[in-house]
Amino acid sequence: MEKLEQLYEGKAKKVFKTSEPGKYWIEYKDDATAFNGEKKAQIAGKGRLNNEISTIFLSLLKEKGVHNHFIKKISATEQIVQQVKIIPIEVVVRNIAAGSLAKRLGWEEGKELPQPIVEFYYKDDELGDPFINNDHIGILGLANETELVELREQALKINEILKEFVLNKGIILVDFKLEFGKTPAGDVILADEISPDTCRFWDSETKQKLDKDRFRRDLGNVEEAYQEILSRIGGSVNV
Ligand code: TMP
Numbered sequence: 133m134e135k136l137e138q139l140y141e142g143k144a145k146k147v148f149k150t151s152e153p154g155k156y157w158i159e160y161k162d163d164a165t166a167f168n169g170e171k172k173a174q175i176a177g178k179g180r181l182n183n184e185i186s187t188i189f190l191s192l193l194k195e196k197g198v199h200n201h202f203i204k205k206i207s208a209t210e211q212i213v214q215q216v217k218i219i220p221i222e223v224v225v226r227n228i229a230a231g232s233l234a235k236r237l238g239w240e241e242g243k244e245l246p247q248p249i250v251e252f253y254y255k256d257d258e259l260g261d262p263f264i265n266n267d268h269i270g271i272l273g274l275a276n277e278t279e280l281v282e283l284r285e286q287a288l289k290i291n292e293i294l295k296e297f298v299l300n301k302g303i304i305l306v307d308f309k310l311e312f313g314k315t316p317a318g319d320v321i322l323a324d325e326i327s328p329d330t331c332r333f334w335d336s337e338t339k340q341k342l343d344k345d346r347f348r349r350d351l352g353n354v355e356e357a358y359q360e361i362l363s364r365i366g367g368s369v370n371v
Pocket of ligand 1: 224230231232233261307308309329331332
């Protein structure tokens with residue numbers, strides 16, 4: 133398979149066409165941004181770490197019957213994925229109050245939720261990815277009712293699988309963001325990375341943050357935290 137022209141460059145990844153129809157070539161970058169791109173930096177090794185971490189999580193989900201776009205990892209920073217049409221909704225699942233939820237409701241960060249909360253955000257950089265509900269989604273025409281049920285059910289299933297998997301490695305899955313896409317056959321499948329860029333992970337004993345909040349909040353040791361996640365979930369220690 134050959135890598136062809138670049139289709140898109142996002143904040144943390146590049147997407148290329150390939151010589152095989154229906155397949156994209158993804159490259160994970162070391163770039164990190166926060167607060168809708170306002171804060172920018174390079175985190176040495178992040179591309180390699182997120183590629184490896186995402187590969188482990190997406191393969192696990194596939195094994196557990198959650199279809200997703202991942203096909204194979206082809207180099208330290210690159211993957212081949214199935215081509216889909218991205219649904220412009222960021223689906224966030226939360227098990228513990230943190231980040232924007234803690235702020236919005238005045239809840240203490242770390243408060244356990246009696247049941248997971250699923251939230252939708254409109255994926256639109258210019259608007260700063262605003263919070264939206266089912267009615268907004270319907271009027272904006274982002275997804276129909278059946279697709280919305282599907283998004284919520286898949287997100288909750290993914291949460292159960294990931295939460296249990298990481299808890300066995302001494303990690304609490306606080307919250308995370310997912311994106312889905314539509315295949316040419318019309319199926320809605322997970323089509324995103326799953327990494328410390330897109331999840332909040334806390335050490336279950338010390339509650340130490342092992343994710344991108346270390347960058348967002350200037351806590352230091354960002355790369356070390358990502359490396360720690362990778363080694364705990366069974367990836368090679370020196371990526
Ligand atoms: P939030 O608390 O800032 O709304 O973030 C919820 C989760 O979503 C957290 O795990 C980080 C992730 N996230 C992204 O992956 N991309 C984003 O642009 C934002 C704002 C959050």
